[in-house]
Amino acid sequence: MKYVVIPLLGSLLSIGVAAPAFSQEADAAPGQRLFQQRCGACHQIATPRNGVGPNLQGVVGRAAGTVEGFRYSAALRDSGITWTPEQLETFLSNPTAMVRGTRMTQRYNNAEERRTIIEFLGTQ
Secondary structure (H helix, E strand, O other), X not given: OHHHHHHHHHHHHHHOOHHHHHHHHHHHHHHHHHHHHHOOOOOOOOOOOOOOOOOXXXXXXXXOXXXXXXXXXXXXXXXXXXXXXXXXXXXXXXXXXXXXXXOOOOXXXXXXXXXXXXXXXXXX
């Protein structure tokens, strides 16, 4: 049996079937875990349902304050921000300094955690 499995595994790896899927899962796991721990009480990612905060599916590249059905502060809705990784970095480090009047007040002081969460959001 091992003589059949090894060539099959080699073939899958050579055409790129198994390795990329494993790599993406491994890379997303810490960000997904941090997202659930730090953001999951207010934000959804797995469903388009809004909670205390808007759902964050497809947030990278989206204009701020545009998720349908969520009641944003006028400050965020009218901010003109498009969520790039750099904008998210600034916002998550101090939301009220970036957008005076936003309802989000949670700061994320750990730069490595912010980077990991933002990378995860970029995959969603």
